[in-house]
Amino acid sequence: xxxxxxxxxxxxxxxxxxxxxxxxxxxxxxxxxxxxxxxxxxxxxxxxxxxxxxxxxxxxxxxxxxxxxxxxxxxxxxxxxxxxxxxxxxxxxxxxxxxxxxxxxxxxxxxxxxxxxxxxxxxxxxxxxxxxxxxxxxxxxxxxxxxxxxxxxxxxxxxxxxxxxxxxxxxxxxxxxxxxxxxxxxxxxxxxxxxxxxxxxxxxxxxxxxxxxxxxxxxxxxxxxxxxxxxxxxxxxxxxxxxxxxxxxxxxxxxxxxxxxxxxxxxxxxxxxx
Amino acid sequence: xxxxxxxxxxxxxxxxxxxxxxxxxxxxxxxxxxxxxxxxxxxxxxxxxxxxxxxxxxxxxxxxxxxxxxxxxxxxxxxxxxxxxxxxxxxxxxxxxxxxxxxxxxxxxxxxxxxxxxxxxxxxxxxxxxxxxxxxxxxxxxxxxxxxxxxxxxxxxxxxxxxxxxxxxxxxxxxxxxxxxxxxxxxxxxxxxxxxxxxxxxxxxxxxxxxxxxxx
Numbered sequence: 240x241x242x243x244x245x246x247x248x249x250x251x252x253x254x255x256x257x258x259x260x261x262x263x264x265x266x267x268x269x270x271x272x273x274x275x276x277x278x279x280x281x282x283x284x285x286x287x288x289x290x291x292x293x294x295x296x297x298x299x300x301x302x303x304x305x306x307x308x309x310x311x312x313x314x315x316x317x318x319x320x321x322x323x324x325x326x327x328x329x330x331x332x333x334x335x336x337x338x339x340x341x342x343x344x345x346x347x348x349x350x351x352x353x354x355x356x357x358x359x360x361x362x363x364x365x366x367x368x369x370x371x372x373x374x375x376x377x378x379x380x381x382x383x384x385x386x387x388x389x390x391x392x393x394x395x396x397x398x399x400x401x402x403x404x405x406x407x408x409x410x411x412x413x414x415x416x417x418x419x420x421x422x423x424x425x426x427x428x429x430x431x432x433x434x435x436x437x438x439x440x441x442x443x444x445x446x447x448x449x450x451x452x453x454x455x456x457x458x459x460x461x462x463x464x465x466x467x468x469x470x471x472x473x474x475x476x477x478x479x480x481x482x483x484x485x486x487x488x489x490x491x492x493x494x495x496x497x498x499x500x501x502x503x504x505x506x507x508x509x510x511x512x513x
Numbered sequence: 514x515x516x517x518x519x520x521x522x523x524x525x526x527x528x529x530x531x532x533x534x535x536x537x538x539x540x541x542x543x544x545x546x547x548x549x550x551x552x553x554x555x556x557x558x559x560x561x562x563x564x565x566x567x568x569x570x571x572x573x574x575x576x577x578x579x580x581x582x583x584x585x586x587x588x589x590x591x592x593x594x595x596x597x598x599x600x601x602x603x604x605x606x607x608x609x610x611x612x613x614x615x616x617x618x619x620x621x622x623x624x625x626x627x628x629x630x631x632x633x634x635x636x637x638x639x640x641x642x643x644x645x646x647x648x649x650x651x652x653x654x655x656x657x658x659x660x661x662x663x664x665x666x667x668x669x670x671x672x673x674x675x676x677x678x679x680x681x682x683x684x685x686x687x688x689x690x691x692x693x694x695x696x697x698x699x700x701x702x703x704x705x706x707x708x709x710x711x712x713x714x715x716x717x718x719x720x721x722x723x724x725x726x727x728x729x
Contacts, residue, residue: 477627491715497722513631
């Protein structure tokens, strides 16, 4: 069903041209058109300097505000820049990490991770100030004070083992997504299996959403000993296949042969899920 | 006999009276476990209920039952809505009943849902060729091969190309065991090209593994 929806949306979206999308983003009359154009430029990976310049401008837009004082256009622009940006956009995205809008901060953290922006490490660490004690919900909002999951994920990708001490306490956080984000980052930083085990344990929890995100996390980090547990998780075969593909490709990257024993083992598990 | 019959009746009843998605899933799993031909109609009805968890359990149960389930699905499939039809095609692909071959061929090449194309492409590699007359067997295998060659080269989704590679491996092995000497040649060539060129590393690896598993 979702396949159809996507191709339908894509059919419509393609009717916009690159020139038109850039023009829509630059005008200031219609906030809806701007918001959509920012998404579109990222979705279709338009890397022209003019598009990137317009997205950078949108990061400081003041006109598109929601009822909470948030900045919807800035969120989309920050997300799009993670898909089309280059080293030049990093300072502006780092600036966004101190936005008053939680979702702008979250999008910026994710985009800085995607852009491999090592310069973002220190500003990201700053958002963890106060540690687990400070990581509490915002009253009346469906989120914590910071986008911890995105921050921890980005630090796992960008950082080094010197961050272990700062991240490790978040394994005790009561929100499972934060705990899993910490486990994933710590595994990426150290390669130690007991961190990945936290994600494997999540595969047998009662919450389908958490099982799905642990599947995707294990696939992203390519933790090969999880293969059997992934294949046996109660979730859609589609997601298990994506997860196992991550394990397989990690295995292939680190081995000279396409046909190492672990690679064949993962493929035999994938075959059974097709 | 009486015991197993009353067990069947009580499990059929449980599916009828399930009042939540979870109860439906549990009762369908329990019914499927019996692998009874008398459960076929009830399991097929579940395919139309818009309950993905229960539908997966019903598909697995019908595949376990095998040929009689394929017969029932084939006699009813024209009347299905899209959702039920997609599940039914997974049943046919999973059983590999050659009476469903034409439907599975079209599905692998054209269905809009990637998970249905994936199941069909995989299924083309596990058709029960021995159920066809010798004369029809070669034709069927050539059709399966040609469809899969196209899917493996051109489907936009990596997982469907991966499944088509697995399917091609199955067709090649079946053809070799039948001694159809010429049939596997284009498969080997295509698998070599995929192992070298596919955009997705996992698909390249699966093609290399398929080549390694072909009898030389």
